[in-house]
Every structure is written in structure tokens, then in C-alpha cells.
Amino acid sequence: MDVVAEEAGISRALLYRHFPGKPALFAAVYRRAADRLLDSVHIDPDAPLEGQIVAGLDAHFDYFLANRHAVLAANQTLAADPVVQGIINSELETLRDRIADAIGLDHIARQRLSTLVISWLAFVRVLCVQWLAEQNFTRDELRAICVSALGAVLEARL
Secondary structure (H helix, E strand, O other), rough: HHHHHHOOOOOOOHHHHHHHOHHHHHHHHHHHHHHHHHHHHHOOOOOOHHHHHHHHHHHHHHHHHHHHHHHHHHHHHOOOOHHHHHHHHHHHHHHHHHHHHOOOOOHHHHHHHHHHHHHHHHHHHHHHHHHHHHOOOHHHHHHHHHHHHHHHHHHHHH
């Protein structure tokens, strides 16, 4: 916390007034980054979904690469923290709702689709975290796996 206060040009006491500890500070930073990521991903119901999914995946890959240490910490070290888990869940739910809105279904079909899409999003998140940690796929392979998995999920809803 000393280094953060020094880098920010504020006193340690002021930093602790706003953030009682490292987990709270990390959660605030991670929340802001997640909000910026969500602001960069839009889905137009009138445009082909696959191209938008690919663009959304690329935005996520860029975000994950640019914020590698924070993403790994949030998804590995701090994953059990309820605040961090809440941020992750909120992000997934927002993305799920955007995809479901773009497809435009009746209430029952939307509920079914939402269940499948949230599962796909969790799969994508876990796969991306593993990719960051181990670099066992190329970015193109990662994208292809994610798109293919979504295709399988969307087929299953029928």
C-alpha cells in the first residue's frame, strides 16, 4: 500500500481511508477495468452475431493480455474473494444478457439460452485464464475454440 500511495502522490492514511486493505483496492481497480471492458463490447441485434462474437472475444483477449497480472490474480489467487467473484459474475451476466438480447427470443427460450450462454462464458473465461497462464494455444486457436464451442451451445438450444 505504501508504494501505491507514493505512486498516486497521496498519503498512506488517505489511501486507507478509501480502501481498508489490499483486497479492497484491488477490487476497485478490477471493477473499473471490468467496466471499461464491458463498455467496449456492444452487440447489435441487426448485425450478424458471429462477427460480433469474434470482435467481443478479441476485445476480451486484448483486455486479458493488457491486464495479465490482474486477470490472473482475480481468477486464481483472489477468486474466492466474494467481492472479486461478484465482479466476475456481474461481468458474465452482463455479457450473457447482451447476447440473449441480440438473439431476441420469447421468455422461455431466452431463459434456456441464458443458461447455455452463461455456461459458455464461464468456459471462455477459464480457457482464457489458462491461456494467459500457460500460453498453450495461439490466439487464433483460442478464438476458434471459443467460437466453435458457442456454435455447439447454440445448436443445443434447439
